[in-house]
Amino acid sequence: MKLNKSNFTIKYPAIMGICNITRDSFSDGGLNYKKNDALKNIKLMLKQGATIIDIGAESTRPGSDPISYNNEIKKISPILKVLPKNKFIISIDSNKIETQEFALKSGVHIINDIFGGSEELFYLSKKYKNGLILMHTPAPPKIMQKKTKTYNNVVKDIKKVFQKKLKLIDKAKISHRKIWFDPGIGFGKNFKQNLEIINKIDQFKIENCGISIGSSRKSWIREIDGSAVNKRIGGSLASVLYCITKGVNIFRVHDVYETKQAITTYDYIRCLK
Helix, strand or coil: CECEEECCCCCCCCEEEEEEEECCCCCCCCCCCHHHHHHHHHHHHHHHCCEEEEECCCCHHHHHHCCCCHHHHHHHHHHHHHCCCCCCEEEEEEEHHHHHHHHHCCCCCCECCCCCHHHHHHHHHHCCCCCEEECCCCCCCHHHHHHHHCCCCHHHHHHHHHHHHHHHHHCCCCCHHHHHEEEECCCCCHHHHHHHHHCCCHHCCCCCCCCEEECCCEEEECCCCCCHHHHHHHHHHHHHHHHHHHHCCCCEEEEEHHHHHHHHHHHCCCCCC
């Protein structure tokens, strides 16, 4: 698959390792804020089994405030300068067109947009031939948790949003093989809605587009067993293994080693004859 200027073969299920270069992300805020720490973590996640690295310079946890695209670019630029562009897939987690364009010019392969992308982004993607992870968020992170009562049927409503996005994508003539829809666990959804989305995740398979999910360490697990954010690996892995049976393609995770081990073990058991 051609992603920007590089060719990659993506083997599913693919593990996307999270590298938040922020101070206030809900789980790993501050751990990768410095350039050297971020690069060390990226190297470790690749060694542990990640094939995609997702870099984000803006926290989008519930209640968070946005930062300017200038600050976003200032944070990601030193990292992108030193990362090889032909060894592994680099994704930038940004919803700002200025940052998205900067990232693509820098050789990034995937744009991960929590707001599901824009017509402007889609035409940029036609030019750069990059991939797109398009997530559903009903409102900016500052107020998104106030929107949990706006759905008639959370799965059907989100799917309709994705179908509208796909019409714009088709207008820009982007291959469906380069599109992954992410229903946005924890983004403007309550506990029951998050569980319903995970349970029916296969319903977000639209035409030949893929499915991505980021359920790792999120508060829906706390609602089940009261666990702290650093004690949710079991819940995270349970959701990964369930979603594999439903055809999910990309898993955005904090715990790469454990996720890789769980998937590999699952495959051994499943393929035993």
